[in-house]
Amino acid sequence: xxxFSAAQLHEADKITTQKHNITQLDLMERxxxxxxxxxxxxxxxxxVPVHIFCGIGNNGGDGLVVGRMLHEHGYNVKIYIANxxxxxxxxxxxxxxxxxxxxxNWPTLMTSEEDFPEISPExxxxxxxxxxxxxxxxxxxVKKLIQYINSTKSFKLSIDIPSxxxxxxxxxxxxAVVRANHTLAFQAxxxxxFLPETGKFVxxxxxxxxxxxxxxxxxxxxxxxxxxxxxxQQFYKQREKYAHKGTYGxxxxxxxxxxxxxxAVLSAKASYKTGSGLVTAFVPECGYxxxxxxxxxxxxxTDKEDDxxxxxxxxxEPSAIAVGMGIGTKAETVRALEKLFTTTKSPMVIDAxxxxxxxxxxxxxxxxxxxxxxxxxxxxxxxxVGDWKDDFEKLEKTKxxxxxxxxxxxxxxxNTIVAIENRLYINTTGNPGMATGGSGDVLSGMIAGLxxxxxxxxxxxxxxxxxxxxxxNQATHTLGFEALTASDIVEHIGAAFLELFxxxxxxxKNKNA
Ligand SMILES: NC(=O)C1=CN([C@@H]2O[C@H](COP(=O)(O)OP(=O)(O)OC[C@H]3O[C@@H](n4cnc5c(N)ncnc54)[C@H](O)[C@@H]3O)[C@@H](O)[C@H]2O)[C@H](O)CC1
Ligand SMILES: [K+]
Numbered sequence: 001x002x003x004f005s006a007a008q009l010h011e012a013d014k015i016t017t018q019k020h021n022i023t024q025l026d027l028m029e030r031x032x033x034x035x036x037x038x039x040x041x042x043x044x045x046x047x048v049p050v051h052i053f054c055g056i057g058n059n060g061g062d063g064l065v066v067g068r069m070l071h072e073h074g075y076n077v078k079i080y081i082a083n084x085x086x087x088x089x090x091x092x093x094x095x096x097x098x099x100x101x102x103x104x105n106w107p108t109l110m111t112s113e114e115d116f117p118e119i120s121p122e123x124x125x126x127x128x129x130x131x132x133x134x135x136x137x138x139x140x141x142v143k144k145l146i147q148y149i150n151s152t153k154s155f156k157l158s159i160d161i162p163s164x165x166x167x168x169x170x171x172x173x174x175x176a177v178v179r180a181n182h183t184l185a186f187q188a189x190x191x192x193x194f195l196p197e198t199g200k201f202v203x204x205x206x207x208x209x210x211x212x213x214x215x216x217x218x219x220x221x222x223x224x225x226x227x228x229x230x231x232x233q234q235f236y237k238q239r240e241k242y243a244h245k246g247t248y249g250x251x252x253x254x255x256x257x258x259x260x261x262x263x264a265v266l267s268a269k270a271s272y273k274t275g276s277g278l279v280t281a282f283v284p285e286c287g288y289x290x291x292x293x294x295x296x297x298x299x300x301x302t303d304k305e306d307d308x309x310x311x312x313x314x315x316x317e318p319s320a321i322a323v324g325m326g327i328g329t330k331a332e333t334v335r336a337l338e339k340l341f342t343t344t345k346s347p348m349v350i351d352a353x354x355x356x357x358x359x360x361x362x363x364x365x366x367x368x369x370x371x372x373x374x375x376x377x378x379x380x381x382x383x384x385v386g387d388w389k390d391d392f393e394k395l396e397k398t399k400x401x402x403x404x405x406x407x408x409x410x411x412x413x414x415n416t417i418v419a420i421e422n423r424l425y426i427n428t429t430g431n432p433g434m435a436t437g438g439s440g441d442v443l444s445g446m447i448a449g450l451x452x453x454x455x456x457x458x459x460x461x462x463x464x465x466x467x468x469x470x471x472x473n474q475a476t477h478t479l480g481f482e483a484l485t486a487s488d489i490v491e492h493i494g495a496a497f498l499e500l501f502x503x504x505x506x507x508x509k510n511k512n513a
Pocket of ligand 1: 009012027055058061062084089130132133137138139142159160161186
C-alpha cells in the first residue's frame with residue numbers, strides 16, 4: 001500500500017472529480033458514508049450520545065455528512081462547529097445546510113471556551129476539526145478545545161487524521177493534537193502515523209477506500225510504501241523439490257568478540273532458520289567451542305586472535321555475508337573490515353560495530369560493495385548520517401545517504417523503515433517486546449539468509465524485516481512482551497513463514513468444503 005503526501009491527496013481528489021465526472025461534494029458524501037457505515041456497523045442504533053466537532057474545511061464537511069446520516073438513522077447526535085474563521089469551504093457550507101434538512105437539532109456554533117459542551121465519559125467524540133489541510137498549529141481557544149476533548153474519558157474517533165497533526169511533516173505543538181483512540185484515514189495512511197514522534201498519537205487506525213482515481217494512485221511515486229502481509233506474500237520464493245543444500249547458498253556470519261560471542265550464535269541460527277543452505281560463522285578463537293556447541297549445524301572458522309577479529313581468512317566463497325555484530329571497533333578489526341569490503345563480491349549486511357567502525361572511518365564508505373545493506377539502530381544511524389531535528393528530517397537524511405553511497409539502509413525501530421535511492425518501505429510487523437538485546441543480530445542473520453538464497457538485496461531487506469517482526473509477534477502468543485528474548489524470535493521464524501500463507505490455506509479449505 002502506498003503512502004501519499006497531503007499535496008498528492010489533494011491532487012488525487014482534484015483528478016478524481018475531473019476524470020470521473022463527479023463533484024467534490026460527491027466525494028465528501030462517499031467519505032462521510034464510509035465513516036457512517038463503520039460507526040453504524042458497530043453501534044447498531046445504540047443511543048450513546050455522539051458529539052461531532054467540526055472545523056470549517058472539508059474535514060469539518062465530512063463530519064457534517066456523518067452527523068446528518070446519524071440523525072437520519074435516529075442516533076443521539078450533537079454537532080458543534082468550531083467557528084474559528086468565516087473562510088468556510090464550499091462543501092462544508094452545502095453540508096451545513098443539508099443537516100438542517102434532517103433535524104431541528106441544528107449544529108451549535110462555537111466561538112470561544114464558553115461554548116464547550118459537557119461530555120460524559122461514556123459518550124463518543126468524533127473529531128472532524130482539521131484534516132490534511134492543517135497549515136499551522138491550532139492556537140487560542142481552538143487549542144483549548146483540543147485539550148478539552150483530550151481531557152474527557154470519552155472514546156475519540158478522528159476522521160482522516162487526528163486534528164492538529166500533519167500528514168507529512170513534524171508536529172509544531174504536541175499539546176494541540178487530538179489524542180484519538182482510533183483514526184479512520186481516507187484512501188491511504190499518512191506518513192506521520194508510522195514515525196515515533198507522531199505515530200504515538202495514532203495508536204490504531206484503519207484505511208477506508210473512497211475511490212480516488214486508481215490511475216493516479218498507481219502511477220504516482222509515493223512518499224513511502226507499506227509492507228504488510230499482501231506485499232510479503234509476493235516476496236516469498238517457493239523452495240524447489242529437487243533442491244539440495246547448495247541451492248540455497250552458503251552464508252558467512254562474521255561476528256563476536258570476547259564476551260559477545262552470543263551475537264554470532266544468534267545471527268548464525270537466524271540465517272539457518274531463514275533458509276540458508278549452509279552457514280559458516282567466523283569468530284575470534286575464544287568463540288569456537290561456543291559456536292560448535294550452540295549451533296552444531298554451523299561450520300566455524302576462527303581468527304588467529306583469541307578475543308577479537310583481526311584478519312578474515314576464508315576457505316570458501318560465501319553467497320552472502322552478515323558482518324559486525326559484537327565485533328568491537330579496535331584498529332585491527334577496522335583493518336580486517338577494510339580488506340573484506342575491498343575484496344569481497346558477495347552481497348553484504350553490515351551491522352552494529354561494523355557500522356560504528358564506518359562512522360569512525362568514513363573512508364570505508366567508499367569501499368562498500370554496491371547495494372550493501374546497512375542496519376543501524378537510531379544511535380548508529382545518527383553517527384552515520386549526522387543528527388536530525390525531527391523524524392521527517394531523519395528520513396530525508398537517510399534517503400540522501402543511501403543514494404549518495406548506493407547502499408540500502410534499514411532504520412530499525414517500532415516501524416522499521418528501509419531506504420533505497422529515493423524510496424522508503426515501512427514495515428508493519430513487530431511489537432514492543434522486541435526491544436530486547438540481540439534482536440538486531442537476529443535480523444542481520446535473517447537478511448543474509450535470504451540474500452544467500454538469491455533474494456535481491458531490496459527484497460531481502462524488506463522481507464526479512466517483515467518476517468523478523470512477524471516472528472516476534474508469533475512469539476508473543478505464548479510469551480507476552482516482557483519475556484520475549486532474541487532467541488525466541490529465532491525460534492519463531494518458522495511460524496512466521498507458515499503464517500504468511502495461513503489465511504490463504506484457510507480460505508482454500510473453505511472453498512473446497
Ligand atoms: N482526497 C481526499 O483525501 C479527500 C479528503 N476529504 C477531506 O478533506 C480534508 C482536507 O480538507 P481541507 O479543506 O483541505 O482542510 P481541513 O479540513 O483540514 O481544514 C483546513 C481549514 O482550516 C484552516 N486552517 C488550517 N490550519 C489551521 C489552524 N491551525 N487554525 C485555524 N485554521 C486553520 C485552513 O486554512 C482551511 O481553511 C481531508 O482531511 C478529508 O477529511 C474529502 O472530504 C474527500 C476527499
Ligand atoms: K480530524
